[in-house]
Amino acid sequence: MSLLDSSLWDVIVASFSPEIWKDLLGPIGETLYMTSISSLITLVLGLIIGILLTISNPDGLVPLKVSYTVSGWVINALRSLPQMIMIILMIPVARLIFGKSYGTNACIIAIAASCIPMYARIVESSLLEIEKGKIEAAKAIGSTNISIIFRILLPETLPSLIRGFTVSVITVLSMTALAGMFGAGGIGDIAVRYGYQRFQHDRLFACVYILIILVQLIQGIGNLVSKQILKTRNLV
Amino acid sequence: MSTYLKITDLHKTFYPHGQPLKVLDGINLEVEKGEIFGIIGFSGAGKSTLARCINRLETSDSGSIELGGTDILKLSKKELLKERHRIGMIFQNFNLFDSMTVYQNIAYPLEVSGFPKSKIKERVQETAELVGLTEKLKAHPGALSGGQKQRVGIARAIVTNPDFIISDEATSALDPQTTMQILDLLKEINAKSGITILMITHELDAIRYICNRMAVLEEGKITESGLVRDIFENPNSKTGELFARVFKLLQNVELTHGSGI
Numbered sequence: 262m263s264l265l266d267s268s269l270w271d272v273i274v275a276s277f278s279p280e281i282w283k284d285l286l287g288p289i290g291e292t293l294y295m296t297s298i299s300s301l302i303t304l305v306l307g308l309i310i311g312i313l314l315t316i317s318n319p320d321g322l323v324p325l326k327v328s329y330t331v332s333g334w335v336i337n338a339l340r341s342l343p344q345m346i347m348i349i350l351m352i353p354v355a356r357l358i359f360g361k362s363y364g365t366n367a368c369i370i371a372i373a374a375s376c377i378p379m380y381a382r383i384v385e386s387s388l389l390e391i392e393k394g395k396i397e398a399a400k401a402i403g404s405t406n407i408s409i410i411f412r413i414l415l416p417e418t419l420p421s422l423i424r425g426f427t428v429s430v431i432t433v434l435s436m437t438a439l440a441g442m443f444g445a446g447g448i449g450d451i452a453v454r455y456g457y458q459r460f461q462h463d464r465l466f467a468c469v470y471i472l473i474i475l476v477q478l479i480q481g482i483g484n485l486v487s488k489q490i491l492k493t494r495n496l497v
Numbered sequence: 498m499s500t501y502l503k504i505t506d507l508h509k510t511f512y513p514h515g516q517p518l519k520v521l522d523g524i525n526l527e528v529e530k531g532e533i534f535g536i537i538g539f540s541g542a543g544k545s546t547l548a549r550c551i552n553r554l555e556t557s558d559s560g561s562i563e564l565g566g567t568d569i570l571k572l573s574k575k576e577l578l579k580e581r582h583r584i585g586m587i588f589q590n591f592n593l594f595d596s597m598t599v600y601q602n603i604a605y606p607l608e609v610s611g612f613p614k615s616k617i618k619e620r621v622q623e624t625a626e627l628v629g630l631t632e633k634l635k636a637h638p639g640a641l642s643g644g645q646k647q648r649v650g651i652a653r654a655i656v657t658n659p660d661f662i663i664s665d666e667a668t669s670a671l672d673p674q675t676t677m678q679i680l681d682l683l684k685e686i687n688a689k690s691g692i693t694i695l696m697i698t699h700e701l702d703a704i705r706y707i708c709n710r711m712a713v714l715e716e717g718k719i720t721e722s723g724l725v726r727d728i729f730e731n732p733n734s735k736t737g738e739l740f741a742r743v744f745k746l747l748q749n750v751e752l753t754h755g756s757g758i
């Protein structure tokens with residue numbers, strides 16, 4: 262049903278019809294798959310890079326001025342690429358790895374490439390938030406740098422890291438929708454194919470509902486978990 | 498009595514905004530084994546910098562620091578970590594780890610110093626008992642009062658059985674009554690274990706209450722040192738004089754109000 266020949270109300274009513282939602286089950290699965298795999302990759306690599314950035318900072322545990330500056334440039338360069346350009350850029354890379362240039366897995370690479378630098382920066386700013394005194398105390402106790410990172414730095418900033426990760430997952434989700442345009446499947450694919458190319462606005466609306474619900478859900482879970490941790494620590 | 502800490506001609510210059518700032522300007526200091534030695538000075542005198550040079554949280558430019566016969570400034574990184582297990586440090590802001598329970602905060606130094614795992618629990622409980630925290634072991638620092646937090650700080654500093662404690666303004670964030678309790682605790686620990694304590698503070702009362710000897714730090718120099726009593730009665734430095742005068746003034750105020758300590 263299209264807004265071109267039907268009223269807004271009719272399109273809204275049609276957007277809740279079972280047949281539309283039946284067709285959406287597969288794409289929802291694809292979107293969830295892309296989002297979770299990309300988020301996982303983003304989490305792991307973003308954390309590692311964020312930690313390295315933080316400790317190589319001139320005021321960090323292991324100051325490495327050159328490496329800090331260079332990695333800063335690389336991250337900024339990657340972050341300055343719009344998501345769509347990143348997807349286009351990553352198509353040949355995906356072809357090298359998977360042997361075909363599009364599809365769900367190919368887009369995961371593009372999404373990760375775009376979101377890892379972002380999450381790395383978020384991790385860095387979360388880790389820099391730690392009170393300097395705690396690091397001092399850990400040093401005075403005679404902790405190795407490894408202990409400081411894994412037993413003090415990460416646990417102390419966990420609530421902030423979780424909030425940052427929530428933001429990243431939502432960015433990943435929105436990027437999966439964009440990746441739909443490039444053959445990645447998922448909700449974005451449905452929105453483009455039916456909503457844009459065939460003017461089936463009822464299907465487009467259904468996609469919008471799903472995205473809204475997913476974002477609310479992700480944000481809600483993120484808030485809940487980080488708040489719960491703060492509560493356990495009696496910090497709220 | 499033998500000398501436990503011996504600092505000789507210690508220098509440290511910072512370069513904030515490129516301009517040199519002499520913070521420690523030839524410090525000479527001797528602290529006897531088993532005593533509680535006070536260092537007093539105004540804000541910015543270099544007290545914290547001096548404290549931080551002792552366990553090398555801060556690098557020194559020149560001079561020497563001998564602690565229990567160890568030349569601190571000559572230690573390798575690895576040796577330094579080991580040495581730090583033998584130096585406890587207490588902070589004004591407590592610097593407890595919020596992600597850990599009180600138990601975990603106290604156990605942490607044992608874990609990183611390679612204390613036998615099977616004995617950690619016993620040692621933590623023993624230490625918690627000494628500082629009066631047995632009831633709070635499962636709590637997180639966020640749920641504690643300032644005084645209780647500092648007790649955790651002290652427990653964390655002494656749990657590895659160090660020979661030396663650096664206390665940098667340990668009571669400055671506490672109310673007078675809690676300050677007394679914490680000072681009593683430090684006194685008790687000192688009496689029990691013979692641990693040497695370097696008490697850095699700008700609170701005269703604190704020094705008078707638990708120190709036998711003290712030094713006055715003024716613009717990066719030790720301007721006088723000796724028995725607390727002598728310095729209070731017959732100060733020989735600007736800072737010492739000022740502190741002594743303020744102290745006498747306060748005493749008079751207390752007398753006229755009829756409420757001495």
Ligand SMILES: Nc1ncnc2c1ncn2[C@@H]1O[C@H](COP(=O)(O)OP(=O)(O)OP(=O)(O)O)[C@@H](O)[C@H]1O
Pocket residue numbers: 511512513518520538539540541542543544545546547699
């Ligand atoms: N890392 C640093 N870089 C530059 N300047 C510093 C640094 N640390 C301390 N200073 C300066 O050195 C001087 C002495 O500082 P320090 O913290 O040792 O004083 P303090 O006697 O402990 O004072 P307070 O009683 O306020 O704690 C101050 O002027 C301070 O601004």
Ligand SMILES: [Mg+2]
Pocket residue numbers: 544545546665666
């Ligand atoms: Mg200070």
